[in-house]
Amino acid sequence: MSDGAAGNPLLKLIELAQRARAAASAIELAFLAVNDTRVLLPYRQAALWLGTSGVHTLSGVVAVEANAPYAQWLNQLCRTLATQHTSGGALTVDATQLPASITTAWDEWLPAAVTWIPLRGLRHPENNHPTADQAGLLLAGDHPLRPDELALLEEWMDIWQHAWRAMHRPARWSLAAxxxxxxxxxxxxxxxxxxxxxxxxxxxxxxxxxxxxxLTVLAPGELVPANPATIRAPLDGVIADFAVTPNQTVAAGQLLFSFDQAPIGSRLEVAREALGTAQAEYRQAAQLMLNDPRAKTQLATLLGRIAEKQAQASFLESQAQRSRVVAPQAGTVLFDDPSEWVGRPVQTGERIMQVAAANDIEIEAWVPIGDAVPVSEQAPLSLYLAAAPLSSVSGTLRYMSHRATARPDGSYAYRVRAKLNASTDQRVGLKGTAKLGGSYVPLVYWVLRRPLASIRQFLAI
Known part of the structure; x- marks a missing residue:
């Protein structure tokens, strides 16, 4: 300290203020408060207390041991003083106004005269959280401070708090705060x-x-053809080859696939030979009838046999024609890899492919049983495709099945179909998440619907 400031309290205050503004850390600033305040007024002990963290700094001590009896008793005293004196400046502590649990150990830890200075608006140096009004500086000495000394102390603490706040500025935005x-x-x-x-x-x-x-629910969804022509196996047989590839555009009447012709051709040849034999027998019986009237009785039987063989041959001819399957309408062919079908025996009625007309697309979704909320007619539905997450395909509810259907994963869900509000360039088969809109409900019901349903199911067991 300079010689000019040795006897002038104001010069001492100015020098302390300069040191407070030049402090590089919270530890240095706290050291100034508990140790260097002695240049302004006399005291024996000092403690800086910061709310929830307790005693932060003690005079003449490098580090505070929080579990020490002295620190715990001092923390109890400061908390009581902070609760009793939430406003005002520096004041002299009256021990008679304190609880007996504090005053009984007073003589063991502190001198008789104690001054308490509330500190407000400080932030903790470690987590930068505000301490509100729960902070203060405690000074203990042999004699109470004079009014001029209290005024000087209050001015010094205002300067010190300004330096502390400047060092611990609150963040503009912080989730932790x-x-x-x-x-x-x-x-x-x-x-x-x-x-x-x-x-x-x-x-x-x-x-x-x-x-x-x-009220909205989410469900897995997919773009599917609205009214596709389903191509099924017209007969029992083995598929020989495909004339189209998956997702190919075809015209009405265009060949799609054909069955193995060898079994059908051989049965047709046998039926034709049998028909020719029956016709030859009939002609022979007709010639014999001219010389032998008894041969006339065989003509009716032979005519019936000819009709039977002719029907068999006609049926096999129609099967030969149906073994070459053609497209019933123009559109896109939807089926799996052709190599999985070639050489594979199929039964009559087994689905092989679909032919979907262009732009004849709608949305199909599967609503889980737990999310089957009431929906009105023409309810809105949006499909967020995994291939295009930034845009959605909007539609209007066409129907929702009244009975849950088993899914391949073993779960049960309600089928939902929705027609598109506008044409889309997305192809059939793309999957995503569908959002189905229900009726309007209070926000609290929207938030608590699933938890309440789970609680109700648990209590009903």
Whole structure:
């Protein structure tokens, strides 16, 4: 300290202020408060207390042992003083106003004269959270401080707090600080204003919870043909080859695939030979009838046999024609890999492929049983495709099945079909997530619907 400041308290205060502004860390600033305040006024012990963290710094001690009896007793004393004196400047502590649990150990830990300086608006040096009004500086000495010394001390603490706040500026936005800000807002201010603020917050929360929102459910969805022509096996046989490839555009009457012709051709040849034999027998019997009237009785039997063989031959001829399957309408061919079908025996009625007309597309979704909320006619439905997540395909509900259907994964779900509101360039077969809109419900019901359903199922067991 300079010689000019040795006897002038104001010069001492100015020099301390300069050192506070030049402090490089919170530890150095706290050291100034508990140790260098002695250049302004006499005392024997000092402690800086920061709310929830307890005693932060002690005079003449490098580090504070939080579990030490002295630190715990001092923390109890400072918490009591902070609760009793929430406003005002520096004051002399009256031990008679303190609880007996504190005063009984007073002579063991502190001198008789104690001064308490509340510190407000400080932030903790480690987590930068606000300490609100729960902070203060405690000075203990042999004699109470004079009024001029208390005024000088208050000025020094204002300067020191300004330096502390400048070193610990609050972040403009921090998720970690939100709980502390809410607690300060909830508990701060006068009692009448605090209750009005809480009432307004409660009413605002109630309005938000009762705000109507559309109840929506999510379900796996897919683009499917709306009215496809299903091509099924017309006969029992083995597929020989395909004349088209998957997703190929075909015209009406174009050949799609054909069956193995060898079995059908051999049966047709046998039927034709049998028909020729029956006709030859009939001609022979007709010639014999001219010389032998008894041969006339065989003509009816032979005519019946000819009709039978002719019907068999006609049936096999129609099967030979049906073994070459053609497209019933123009559109896109939808089926799996042809190599999985070639050489594979199929039965009559087994589905092989579909022919979907261009732009004849709709949305199919499967709503789980737990999400089967009531939906109105013409309810909106949006499909967010995995191939195009930034845009959606919108549609209008056409129907929702009344009975749940078993899915390949073993679950049960309700089939939903929706027609598109506008044409799309997305192809059939693309999958994604469908969002089905239901009726309007309060926001609180929208949030608690699934938890309430789970609780109800649990209680009903």
């Amino acid at each position: 939100i709980p502390a800000r809410l607690r300060a807002w909830w508990h701060g201010g006068a009692a009448d204003k605090r209750w009005r603020r809480r009432l307004a917050a409660g009413v605002g929360l109630l309005v938000v919870l009762l705000f109507p929102v559309r």
